[in-house]
Amino acid sequence: SDSGEDQLPVFFVLEDLLATYARAAGSSAKPQIKVTDLQSLVGRMQTDASLDSESIVFVPSSSALAVVDASTEAEQSPRRAR
Numbered sequence: 001s002d003s004g005e006d007q008l009p010v011f012f013v014l015e016d017l018l019a020t021y022a023r024a025a026g027s028s029a030k031p032q033i034k035v036t037d038l039q040s041l042v043g044r045m046q047t048d049a050s051l052d053s054e055s056i057v058f059v060p061s062s063s064a065l066a067v068v069d070a071s072t073e074a075e076q077s078p079r080r081a082r
Helices: 014-025 038-047 062-076
Strands: 008-011 056-059
Touching: 008 014, 014 056, 014 062
Parallel strands: 008 056
Antiparallel strands: none
16 A cells, blocks of 8 residues: 555465466465455454455456456447347
C-alpha cells in the first residue's frame, strides 16, 4: 500500500501463486507457502488487527480473470443483429 505497510497476498490457486512468484523473483525458487481456508482467514481477520482489509490482497485465479475478460469483451463488442 502507499503507507509502506506490508501486504499479504492471498491466492486461491497454487499455480497462480507460483507463476506470480517466478515473475517477481525472476527465478525458479519457491516461496514459503502457508495454506489455510477462507473461513479461518476471515475469522483471524476479525480478531487480529494486523490482518485488516488494507493489508490483505485477495488475488483472483487466472481462470476467473479469463471469465471476466471474456464477459467484458462480449459486452463491449457490437451486438449482432438477430
